[in-house]
Amino acid sequence: MSSPASGTAQPVLRLDGVVKSFGDVTAVDGLSLSLDRGQVLALLGPNGAGKTTTVEMCEGFTAPDRGTVRVFGLDPVADSGQVRARIGVMLQGGGAYPGSKAGEMLRLVASYSADPLDPDWLLRTLGLTDAARTPYRRLSGGQQQRLALACALVSRPELVFLDEPTAGLDAQARLMVWELIDALRRDGVAVLLTTHLMDEAEALADRLVIVDHGRIVAEGTPSELTRHGADGHLRFTAPERLDLGGLHAALPAGYTPREVSPGSYVVEGTIEPATLVAVTTWCAEMDVLATELQVDQRRLEDVFLDLTGREVRG
Numbered sequence: 001m002s003s004p005a006s007g008t009a010q011p012v013l014r015l016d017g018v019v020k021s022f023g024d025v026t027a028v029d030g031l032s033l034s035l036d037r038g039q040v041l042a043l044l045g046p047n048g049a050g051k052t053t054t055v056e057m058c059e060g061f062t063a064p065d066r067g068t069v070r071v072f073g074l075d076p077v078a079d080s081g082q083v084r085a086r087i088g089v090m091l092q093g094g095g096a097y098p099g100s101k102a103g104e105m106l107r108l109v110a111s112y113s114a115d116p117l118d119p120d121w122l123l124r125t126l127g128l129t130d131a132a133r134t135p136y137r138r139l140s141g142g143q144q145q146r147l148a149l150a151c152a153l154v155s156r157p158e159l160v161f162l163d164e165p166t167a168g169l170d171a172q173a174r175l176m177v178w179e180l181i182d183a184l185r186r187d188g189v190a191v192l193l194t195t196h197l198m199d200e201a202e203a204l205a206d207r208l209v210i211v212d213h214g215r216i217v218a219e220g221t222p223s224e225l226t227r228h229g230a231d232g233h234l235r236f237t238a239p240e241r242l243d244l245g246g247l248h249a250a251l252p253a254g255y256t257p258r259e260v261s262p263g264s265y266v267v268e269g270t271i272e273p274a275t276l277v278a279v280t281t282w283c284a285e286m287d288v289l290a291t292e293l294q295v296d297q298r299r300l301e302d303v304f305l306d307l308t309g310r311e312v313r314g
């Protein structure tokens with residue numbers, strides 16, 4: 001794939017104070033974000049958080065009530081023709097003629113583009129070569145999903161919207177899609193990804209935006225989000241009833257070592273390499289062999305659930 005040139009340093013996508021309501025429901029409530037070339041941004045949020053509404057405004061399917069949406073500096077509703085020629089949209093099962101064959105469908109979509117990718121290459125890359133002659137309705141769910149991705153990418157878009165791109169895929173197909181998204185990033189394509197899979201967001205995204213009730217509740221790189229304000233745990237096993245006073249003194253302020261059950265110790269706080277050194281140095285000084293030393297890091301899933309609650313949404 002060749003690098004599409006945006007020609008300017010302006011963000012590929014920019015939302016400023018965007019509000020969208022449906023009757024009494026405020027689906028998007030003052031959302032601002034931007035996305036640059038070669039960046040993958042994951043939009044995360046519980047059901048009903050406003051992700052789809054946000055993406056639909058970016059794609060120009062619906063206009064915001066307030067605020068602005070700009071794609072390549074253009075209004076995606078007023079300038080929809082120009083915007084749509086440069087974006088790729090992955091539709092969930094939509095837009096397909098059930099009787100047409102996978103390869104034909106992809107070639108048809110490619111024919112709308114002045115400089116499409118080679119459809120056969122794309123079918124091969126997504127493991128669909130054997131399915132090229134299969135009618136759409138006979139494709140498996142995972143094959144339909146990969147074909148939707150191929151259709152979104154065949155016109156060499158500069159900005160791609162991927163809605164749960166690996167939902168329902170097996171492990172091999174998922175990896176294939178992840179590799180393709182990584183290749184898009186390297187080619188300078190901007191990707192807005194919505195997903196409910198935290199490991200996918202962590203693996204693929206340069207930046208994460210967590211939305212809830214139409215508002216951003218957290219944003220940053222995966223490591224910023226999992227580190228920020230996160231209390232980690234360093235656990236180890238050692239002889240019972242050690243006097244922890246010396247360890248407490250050796251650790252920076254704010255770290256409290258505790259014996260949580262006989263012989264089972266935990267140090268709470270942000271666990272850094274220096275924390276490990278302090279613990280193992282103290283153990284050496286005490287002539288104590290710490291075993292089963294383990295650092296628990298906060299996972300993105302924990303951060304997400306802490307921010308958006310654990311109750312199931314309608």
Ligand SMILES: Nc1ncnc2c1ncn2[C@@H]1O[C@H](COP(=O)(O)OP(=O)(O)OP(=O)(O)O)[C@@H](O)[C@H]1O
Binds near residue numbers: 025026046047048
């Ligand atoms: N066309 C519509 N008419 C009425 N209400 C709508 C419409 N579209 C969305 N909503 C409401 O707006 C809110 C946000 O919905 P949206 O589909 O954007 O959430 P989401 O984060 O994409 O959810 P999910 O993860 O379930 O796809 C929800 O309360 C939803 O019911």
